[in-house]
Amino acid sequence: MSPALLGVEEEGQSNVSLAASSTSIDCISRNGCGLKERNYLGLSDCSSVDSSAVPSLSEENKNNLNLKATELRLGLPGSQSPEREADVSLLSTGKLDEKPLFPMLPLKDGICSSLQKHVISGNKRGFSDTMDGFSEVKGSLYSEKNWLFHSAGTESDSPQSVGQGTFPGSSGMNAMQLSRPSGAQSHMMKEVPQKVLQDRCHGANGTNLNQAGTSNNSSNAPAAKAQVVGWPPIKSFRKNTLASSSKNNDEVDGKPSSGALFVKVSMDGAPYLRKVDLRTYSTYQELSCALEKMFSCFTIGQCGSHGVPGKEKLSESKLRDLLNGSEYVLTYEDKDRDWMLVGDVPWEMFIDTCKRLKIMKSSDAIGLAPRVMEKFKIKA
Amino acid sequence: MLRMASSFPEEVLEHVFSFIYDDKDRNAISMVCKSWYEIERWCRRRIFVGNCYAVSPPMVIRRFPEVRSVELKGKPHFADFNLVPEGWGGYVYPWIAAMATAYPWLEEIRLKRMVVTDEALELIAKSFKNFKVLVLSSCEGFSTDGLAAIAANCRNLKELDLRESEVDDLSGHWLSHFPDSYTSLVSLNISCLGSEVSFSALERLVGRCPNLRTLRLNRAVPLDRLANILCRAPQLVELGTGTYSAELQPDVFSSLAGAFSGCKELRSLSGFWDAVPGYLPAIYPICPSLTSLNLSYATIRSTDLTKLVSQCQSLQRLWVLDYIEDIGLEALAAFCKDLRELRVFPSEPFAQEPNVSLTEQGLVSVSEGCPKLHSVLYFCRQMTNDALATIARNRPNMTRFRLCIIEPRAPDYITLQPLDDGFGAIVEHCKDLQRLSMAGLLTDRVFEHIGNHAKKLEMLSVAFAGDSDLGLHHVLSGCENLRKLEIRDCPFGDKALLVNAAKLETMRSLWMSSCSVSFGACKLLGQKIPRLNVEVMDERGPPGSRPESCPVEKLYIYRTVAGPRFDMPGFVWTMDEDSALRLS
Numbered sequence: 001m002s003p004a005l006l007g008v009e010e011e012g013q014s015n016v017s018l019a020a021s022s023t024s025i026d027c028i029s030r031n032g033c034g035l036k037e038r039n040y041l042g043l044s045d046c047s048s049v050d051s052s053a054v055p056s057l058s059e060e061n062k063n064n065l066n067l068k069a070t071e072l073r074l075g076l077p078g079s080q081s082p083e084r085e086a087d088v089s090l091l092s093t094g095k096l097d098e099k100p101l102f103p104m105l106p107l108k109d110g111i112c113s114s115l116q117k118h119v120i121s122g123n124k125r126g127f128s129d130t131m132d133g134f135s136e137v138k139g140s141l142y143s144e145k146n147w148l149f150h151s152a153g154t155e156s157d158s159p160q161s162v163g164q165g166t167f168p169g170s171s172g173m174n175a176m177q178l179s180r181p182s183g184a185q186s187h188m189m190k191e192v193p194q195k196v197l198q199d200r201c202h203g204a205n206g207t208n209l210n211q212a213g214t215s216n217n218s219s220n221a222p223a224a225k226a227q228v229v230g231w232p233p234i235k236s237f238r239k240n241t242l243a244s245s246s247k248n249n250d251e252v253d254g255k256p257s258s259g260a261l262f263v264k265v266s267m268d269g270a271p272y273l274r275k276v277d278l279r280t281y282s283t284y285q286e287l288s289c290a291l292e293k294m295f296s297c298f299t300i301g302q303c304g305s306h307g308v309p310g311k312e313k314l315s316e317s318k319l320r321d322l323l324n325g326s327e328y329v330l331t332y333e334d335k336d337r338d339w340m341l342v343g344d345v346p347w348e349m350f351i352d353t354c355k356r357l358k359i360m361k362s363s364d365a366i367g368l369a370p371r372v373m374e375k376f377k378i379k380a
Numbered sequence: 381m382l383r384m385a386s387s388f389p390e391e392v393l394e395h396v397f398s399f400i401y402d403d404k405d406r407n408a409i410s411m412v413c414k415s416w417y418e419i420e421r422w423c424r425r426r427i428f429v430g431n432c433y434a435v436s437p438p439m440v441i442r443r444f445p446e447v448r449s450v451e452l453k454g455k456p457h458f459a460d461f462n463l464v465p466e467g468w469g470g471y472v473y474p475w476i477a478a479m480a481t482a483y484p485w486l487e488e489i490r491l492k493r494m495v496v497t498d499e500a501l502e503l504i505a506k507s508f509k510n511f512k513v514l515v516l517s518s519c520e521g522f523s524t525d526g527l528a529a530i531a532a533n534c535r536n537l538k539e540l541d542l543r544e545s546e547v548d549d550l551s552g553h554w555l556s557h558f559p560d561s562y563t564s565l566v567s568l569n570i571s572c573l574g575s576e577v578s579f580s581a582l583e584r585l586v587g588r589c590p591n592l593r594t595l596r597l598n599r600a601v602p603l604d605r606l607a608n609i610l611c612r613a614p615q616l617v618e619l620g621t622g623t624y625s626a627e628l629q630p631d632v633f634s635s636l637a638g639a640f641s642g643c644k645e646l647r648s649l650s651g652f653w654d655a656v657p658g659y660l661p662a663i664y665p666i667c668p669s670l671t672s673l674n675l676s677y678a679t680i681r682s683t684d685l686t687k688l689v690s691q692c693q694s695l696q697r698l699w700v701l702d703y704i705e706d707i708g709l710e711a712l713a714a715f716c717k718d719l720r721e722l723r724v725f726p727s728e729p730f731a732q733e734p735n736v737s738l739t740e741q742g743l744v745s746v747s748e749g750c751p752k753l754h755s756v757l758y759f760c761r762q763m764t765n766d767a768l769a770t771i772a773r774n775r776p777n778m779t780r781f782r783l784c785i786i787e788p789r790a791p792d793y794i795t796l797q798p799l800d801d802g803f804g805a806i807v808e809h810c811k812d813l814q815r816l817s818m819a820g821l822l823t824d825r826v827f828e829h830i831g832n833h834a835k836k837l838e839m840l841s842v843a844f845a846g847d848s849d850l851g852l853h854h855v856l857s858g859c860e861n862l863r864k865l866e867i868r869d870c871p872f873g874d875k876a877l878l879v880n881a882a883k884l885e886t887m888r889s890l891w892m893s894s895c896s897v898s899f900g901a902c903k904l905l906g907q908k909i910p911r912l913n914v915e916v917m918d919e920r921g922p923p924g925s926r927p928e929s930c931p932v933e934k935l936y937i938y939r940t941v942a943g944p945r946f947d948m949p950g951f952v953w954t955m956d957e958d959s960a961l962r963l964s
Contacts, residue, residue: 230461230868231843232729232759232786233817235518237544237572238676242727245654245679262462273466 236262243279261351267295267328267359278351284343288330295359329365332357341365390415394423403428422446429453430888432470432494433913436942437478448487449513450479454494456891456936457841458866460518463893463934465919467949470494472519473503474947480507488513495519496545501526505533513539523548524573531557538591539567552577552600558585567594571620571651576600587612596620599653604632610639619643621651624678628658637662650674650699657684667691671718674699676725682736686711696752697721702738702759709742713749721755722746729759729786740767747774755780762793763820768802772809781806782817788844788869791821798822804829807837817841827851831858839864849876856880866891873931874901881905884912889938893917897935900928905937906955913940914955915948923953 243261261278274294281287330342334353342350342357397420400406410420426449429435440447454470472494479486486508496519504511511534516522524547530540531554555577558565565585570577579601586592592613601609601622610616626632636659640646646666655678670692675685682705689698689708695716702724704712712719724742728735740763746753747770754777763785772778792799799820807813807830814836818826822845830837831854838861846852853876855865865887873896877884884890884905899916902923906914916923917934944954 228788228869230458230463231788232726232784233461233841233843234725234729234759235460235544236462237518237546238725239729241653241677242729245677264466275462275466 263332263354263356265291265294265357265359268361268364270295270359276357278354283347284350287342291330291357291359327362328359329362330357331360331365390419393419397423401426425449426488427451431938431940432472432475433942433945434888434938434940437475439942441478441482445482447479447483448485449490450475450483450486450488451490451492452494453492456866456889457493457864458868458891458893459493463868465917465949465951468917468952469945469947469949471947472496473500476500476503476507484508485510487511490515490517491519492517493519495521496526497521498523498526498529502529505529508534510536512536515539515541515543516545517541517543518545520546524550524552524554524575528554528557531555531562532559535559535562536564537562538564539594540565541567541569541596542572543569543596544572547573549574551575555585556581560584560588563588564591565589566591567618568592569594569596569620570598571596573598574600579605583608583612589613590615592616594618594648596650597622599623599651602626603636603659607632607635607639610643614642615645616643617645618648618672619646619650620674621649621653623654624652624659625654625656626659628656633659633662637665641665646670648672648674652678652680654678655680657681660684660688663688664691668693670695672697676701676723679703679727682708690715692716693718695719699723699725701725701727702736703727704742705737706739706742706745707737709738710745710749713745717750718752719746719750720752722750722753723757724759725757726759726786734761740764743767744770744774747771752777754778757782757784757817759784759786761786762790763799763802764792764794765797765799765802765805766792766794768799769805772802772805776809776811778806778810779812780815781810781813782815782841783819784817785819789821790819798826800826800829804833807833812836815839818845819843821845823847824851824854827854831855834859836861838862840866842867842870844869846870846872849873852876853879856883862886863888865889867893867895869894871896874898877901878904881909884937885909885939887939889936891934891936893934895935896931898929899923899926899932902932902935902955903928910956911939911941913938913944916953916955917951918953919951 240261262275263278265274265276276287276290276294278287281290331339332342332350332354333339333356335355337355339358345353393416397406397409400409403426406420406424410417421443422445424444425447427440427444427447428451429440430453432452432454452472452475454472455464455468458464459468470493472491476489480503484507487510489504489511490513494516496516501522504514506529514530514534514537519542522545527540527542527547530537552573552575555570558581562585566589577598577600582597582601583605586595586609593616595609595613595616595618597606597609597620599622603622603624603626606621610619640663643666647670649663649666649670649672652675655675657680660680667688668691671694673689673692673695674697675688676699678701680688681703685700685704686708689695689704690711692698693715695712696718697720698712698716700708700723704724709724712722722743724738738760740760743756743758743760744767753775756778757780760783763783768783791797792802799818800823803816803818803822803826807816811833813834816830816834816837816839818841822842824847827846827850830840834840835858837859840855840859840862842865849872851870852867852872855862856876857880862883867890870892872892877897878901902914902916905912915936915938916932917936918932920926920933923930923932944956948954
């Protein structure tokens with residue numbers, strides 16, 4: 001798949017091997033989110049998160065773009081790369097519009113930084129799996145041919161068959177070293193940039209995990225409302241029920257209700273739905289940006305059927321359509337089962353009444369706006 | 381011996397087999413010899429498919445032509461926590477379509493985590509004349525229109541259970557589709573539905589079904605209508621209330637209390653949404669005979685909870701919010717000596733600071749006081765190795781132990797050590813442990829303990845744990861009975877998987893998300909082991925567009941005799957011999 005967008009600008013990462021198309025830059029700058037360019041095409045994310053602590057990488061890794069930032073979020077697999085937090089200040093409200101997989105650990109001070117070393121950077125790991133390391137394994141696997149027959153592998157065999165004798169020693173919190181283990185493929189987290197560690201600790205110490213509408217100053221501490229996807233492991237049914245219970249109880253004190261509020265998002269022409277948690281946003285801007293990212297792969301035909309190997313070129317016009325914002329509008333179904341345009345009512349009222357979201361073609365959405373005004377008149 | 385076996389006429393053998401219900405026993409019977417295989421397959425009435433993609437409908441139908449009851453499970457367990465994107469799969473329609481022609485006498489369908497459409501429900505309603513039981517557990521994809529079709533057409537329906545399914549709730553009108561002549565309802569669970577059903581239709585339905593044993597109402601049923609419903613069904617054994625909140629009014633209270641007292645068979649209670657303490661005493665008369673109590677949606681506090689549970693001396697199962705606090709759990713330990721299962725859910729899972737005084741001590745108390753306790757799900761904010769070891773020593777009969785500490789990687793809060801030894805004690809003492817979910821700060825050592833001791837373990841859930849592949853290797857190589865393994869956010873990569881590849885065929889499934897398994901390893905596994913489906917989920921785009929060493933977002937591996945599936949969405953790729961060529 002040929003990437004046409006400029007790679008993400010990560011901290012200190014200057015190695016961009018792909019040229020940006022000027023068109024795409026234009027499109028992006030027209031994007032009112034103020035977000036940096038993102039590579040929507042899901043290219044290799046094996047580039048390291050730049051960090052002085054990162055063990056030496058293979059050339060290939062260095063040249064690849066870091067695509068953490070392009071991940072789809074919100075009930076979707078996606079990790080919050082550390083760099084993203086640095087970008088948070090660019091967002092209008094300074095709040096994160098995505099749920100990072102990277103858990104915020106507002107732990108006791110002494111533990112905080114060392115625990116950060118444990119934290120896996122979401123699901124974008126494996127940088128230290130250098131090609132050498134892997135081929136080393138491969139080589140030994142093929143030659144020894146004994147991995148297939150290991151059901152309950154014997155101790156003596158297993159180190160052999162993986163081509164090295166050492167597993168990183170593990171004891172307590174120092175198990176995960178930032179320094180590279182000798183010769184071994186380390187799948188451990190190592191590339192958390194120092195800066196981010198500090199940010200994280202800052203944020204972590206001063207914030208809580210309560211997401212919606214917290215008044216915490218979270219300028220560069222998205223930990224304020226950062227949540228790990230699917231954590232704690234509570235079923236959606238229970239989360240939504242709790243959310244509405246607490247809303248009933250807390251309305252009086254004006255305390256913002258916690259808990260998730262998942263609604264389905266569909267898009268005309270997209271093969272499948274998404275779910276988003278409305279409580280992770282506080283403005284329409286954030287929601288809209290997140291949804292754009294989420295559904296971009298549909299409009300550029302990327303995540304469609306995978307019968308054909310994905311080496312399609314990005315169509316510039318398609319991308320423009322997406323980012324322009326004029327081709328699609330965002331609508332929602334409210335409690336009365338009416339479809340309304342998103343954006344006309346105050347945000348709080350919106351999340352109160354929104355049952356479902358739909359990204360419609362503008363042509364299909366004609367006639368929605370007036371109804372909103374009418375509804376208001378009736379209610380007023 | 382062989383002569384003896386073949387000298388029984390088939391009818392006799394068939395009659396003998398009809399007393400064997402357990403799947404494992406049935407499977408064993410079918411392997412004795414060819415004739416037993418034949419006899420057994422013709423008389424098997426009930427099948428359970430733990431992974432709907434492990435086998436195809438035609439294969440099942442070919443082998444078992446006379447099935448009356450089918451149970452299917454679809455999505456991986458982590459779908460409950462939004463880790464599986466929409467559209468992943470688990471569609472039941474192909475199964476219904478195949479069974480509509482093959483099993484016209486099908487009576488029971490039980491589905492879990494599957495996508496059920498209105499078309500599927502309509503097909504069920506149309507195709508099976510003697511249809512009796514429909515259980516949709518954590519399913520989605522259908523609306524109340526589909527339910528209307530079931531209600532209108534299934535004249536012999538006994539059970540309709542929608543537990544925790546996500547239903548497109550168009551209106552409550554569907555309930556009125558049960559015809560007036562319909563009287564065979566035994567069990568109805570609509571607790572997941574949002575909209576109001578017609579109360580008069582509900583009352584009439586309840587009133588005309590004399591065999592009704594289980595009734596789980598939804599939140600929209602107000603408290604002041606509950607008494608009427610109960611009075612029409614005094615034979616109820618299991619009840620789920622609607623909203624348990626209303627202005628305190630003496631007449632409402634007394635009719636409610638009277639109605640409850642009239643239900644002499646009532647053994648299980650649930651519902652209690654928005655419960656107000658003032659109405660709790662209405663159930664006091666029946667508390668002593670309750671065996672199951674689900675208060676996990678009740679926002680009542682520890683004082684009232686304590687008073688309540690103290691009266692439930694026969695209680696075997698309690699689901700409750702952490703409002704119960706340590707003090708309530710101590711009361712539980714003191715009064716409910718028959719307790720077998722405890723689940724404590726978090727009232728504010730996203731709050732940073734604890735809002736209640738529920739600690740490891742509560743669980744320790746219950747483990748001390750309740751000798752039959754064997755199943756635990758406990759959400760808390762702190763834990764120690766000592767507490768876990770105490771629980772383990774107290775309850776060697778533990779079979780299901782699921783602990784969740786709200787903060788990932790939280791250490792022993794006193795010693796600041798990992799919780800390796802605590803969980804090690806659990807697996808060492810609880811020799812019959814079948815299911816384990818771990819929490820807190822954990823290194824490879826805990827996996828070593830698990831591999832060494834957890835020989836009966838069938839399902840293991842791991843999150844934010846371990847240091848290296850050694851951890852995964854311990855589990856895969858040591859846990860002989862492991863069937864389901866689900867892992868998220870752990871530093872496990874290729875080595876352990878590839879070394880233990882053969883193990884994967886002995887398991888139902890393996891889920892790994894946010895780990896370090898490379899695309900290359902996935903391809904290798906898919907190519908080398910044909911009876912595994914190795915599915916890579918990656919919303920960044922085709923894994924082939926990235927280097928082979930690049931880790932995949934999510935990996936779901938399951939054994940199957942049906943080959944790769946073809947109903948995958950765009951973000952799922954199956955690794956097999958062909959795909960290796962396609963994707964590289």
